[in-house]
Amino acid sequence: xxxxxxxxxxxxxxxxxxxxxxxxxxxxxxxxxxxxxxxxxxxxxxxxxxxxxxxxxxxxxxxxxxxxxxxxxxxxxxxxxxxxxxxxxxxxxxxxxxxxxxxxxxxxxxxxxxxxxxxxxxxxxxxxxxxxxxxxxxxxxxxxxxxxxxxxxxxxxxxxxxxxxxxxxxxxxxxxxxxxxxxxxxxxxxxxxxxxx
Amino acid sequence: xxxxxxxxxxxxxxxxxxxxxxxxxxxxxxxxxxxxxxxxxxxxxxxxxxxxxxxxxxxxxxxxxxxxxxxxxxxxxxxxxxxxxxxxxxxxxxxxxxxxxxxxxxxxxxxxxxxxxxxxxxxxxxxxxxxxxxxxxxxxxxxxxxxxxxxxxxxxxxxxxxxxxxxxxxxxxxxxxxxxxxxxxxxxxxxxxxxxx
Numbered sequence: 001x002x003x004x005x006x007x008x009x010x011x012x013x014x015x016x017x018x019x020x021x022x023x024x025x026x027x028x029x030x031x032x033x034x035x036x037x038x039x040x041x042x043x044x045x046x047x048x049x050x051x052x053x054x055x056x057x058x059x060x061x062x063x064x065x066x067x068x069x070x071x072x073x074x075x076x077x078x079x080x081x082x083x084x085x086x087x088x089x090x091x092x093x094x095x096x097x098x099x100x101x102x103x104x105x106x107x108x109x110x111x112x113x114x115x116x117x118x119x120x121x122x123x124x125x126x127x128x129x130x131x132x133x134x135x136x137x138x139x140x141x142x143x144x145x146x147x148x149x150x151x152x153x154x155x156x157x158x159x160x161x162x163x164x165x166x167x168x169x170x171x172x173x174x175x176x177x178x179x180x181x182x183x184x185x186x187x188x189x190x191x192x193x194x195x196x197x
Numbered sequence: 198x199x200x201x202x203x204x205x206x207x208x209x210x211x212x213x214x215x216x217x218x219x220x221x222x223x224x225x226x227x228x229x230x231x232x233x234x235x236x237x238x239x240x241x242x243x244x245x246x247x248x249x250x251x252x253x254x255x256x257x258x259x260x261x262x263x264x265x266x267x268x269x270x271x272x273x274x275x276x277x278x279x280x281x282x283x284x285x286x287x288x289x290x291x292x293x294x295x296x297x298x299x300x301x302x303x304x305x306x307x308x309x310x311x312x313x314x315x316x317x318x319x320x321x322x323x324x325x326x327x328x329x330x331x332x333x334x335x336x337x338x339x340x341x342x343x344x345x346x347x348x349x350x351x352x353x354x355x356x357x358x359x360x361x362x363x364x365x366x367x368x369x370x371x372x373x374x375x376x377x378x379x380x381x382x383x384x385x386x387x388x389x390x391x392x393x394x
Contacts (some may be wrong), residue, residue, distance in 0.1 A: 024218060028257055028360070030226050097224075110314065110315070111327070114311055114313070114314055114315060116313055117307065117310065117370050117371065118311060118369060120372055123371055123372050123373070124372075126371070127371075127373060131371075131373070140325075156383065158374065159364070159383055159384070159387060162363075162364035162367065162368070162389060163360055163364055163384075163388075166359075166363035166364040166366070166367040167359035167363040167364075169363070169367060170359065170363040170366060170367065171359070173314050173319055174313060174314065174320055174323070174324075175321075176320070176328070177355065186353065186356055187356070187360075190356060190360060190391040190392070191360075191391065193390065193391045193392075193393075194387040194388065194390045194391035195387070195390075196390075
């Protein structure tokens with residue numbers, strides 16, 4: 001009996017987890033961070049509040065997980081490693097530019113970004129729970145590029161990431177220019193020229 | 198008589214103009230863009246609404262001028278040109294980093310930035326009236342660097358500006374790292390390496 005029932009229970013759990021994360025992103029887009037409550041998420045997802053508290057200790061935790069889940073859908077936070085750093089970074093930056101143009105990503109990320117800009121405490125949580133782990137995955141790929149002699153061994157990897165991503169994020173945030181594949185490529189090429197071995 | 202009175206009138210005008218611009222920035226910081234009205238600016242500045250409409254056609258126009266006035270105080274929008282592009286850019290980026298740490302600049306610019314992020318129409322006005330003219334001044338300095346053989350003649354100047362400024366702006370916006378003189382210098386050095394002649 002147990003062996004028959006377990007897969008169903010796991011499927012139901014996964015379905016609830018997805019529903020909760022989707023509801024969270026939808027609420028963030030529609031009403032903002034402050035008004036997104038555990039109660040509202042539970043009602044929207046069709047689950048009880050206890051189900052949410054069983055998996056997440058706080059509202060901040062479920063919200064950042066709902067954004068991390070977007071990366072899972074796109075194949076996790078790890079970057080491709082074909083052995084060619086320039087080609088891999090172009091793949092990743094082109095995908096980031098395309099994500100920013102996708103309404104499923106655009107609206108909730110813009111809403112969360114606005115909250116973070118005006119709330120230092122939330123900004124610290126964001127770095128710890130979301131940006132930090134994603135940046136670590138990116139730096140792991142840069143380190144493998146350093147070992148392959150494709151990036152200066154003494155390059156400041158935080159600075160490399162900022163030069164790669166900040167211009168793209170700024171264009172998106174202020175709608176100040178087109179986010180094309182060519183633009184993504186130009187950013188990768190310029191950054192790698194700056195940190196050539 | 199006229200020659201006696203004119204300087205006084207000019208001084209009074211300049212005093213009113215300053216009062217209006219200061220009141221505008223203060224209101225943007227305190228209540229945000231949407232709630233900053235011509236009426237509220239006039240009351241705060243101690244002038245009549247007609248005085249504001251004599252000089253500015255709209256609320257957007259006076260708001261962007263109030264931010265341009267910050268640059269005037271800092272010596273106008275033109276960049277220094279000592280003949281050494283790297284040294285001049287370091288001077289300017291160090292000053293920008295210091296401005297971001299100054300509450301007089303920080304609070305109103307953060308408030309305006311949040312509005313721009315969520316309002317495409319305001320973002321377009323911002324580019325036309327504020328960011329555009331400032332970027333042109335910066336590009337003029339980059340062009341003189343190109344003529345002096347200190348920057349690649351075919352460098353995309355929009356991309357150069359984004360790589361110089363977007364990482365600094367992002368660190369400030371998300372409070373994700375210190376804005377030190379050393380960081381400003383590192384950005385200038387990396388960007389100039391990327392666009393070496």
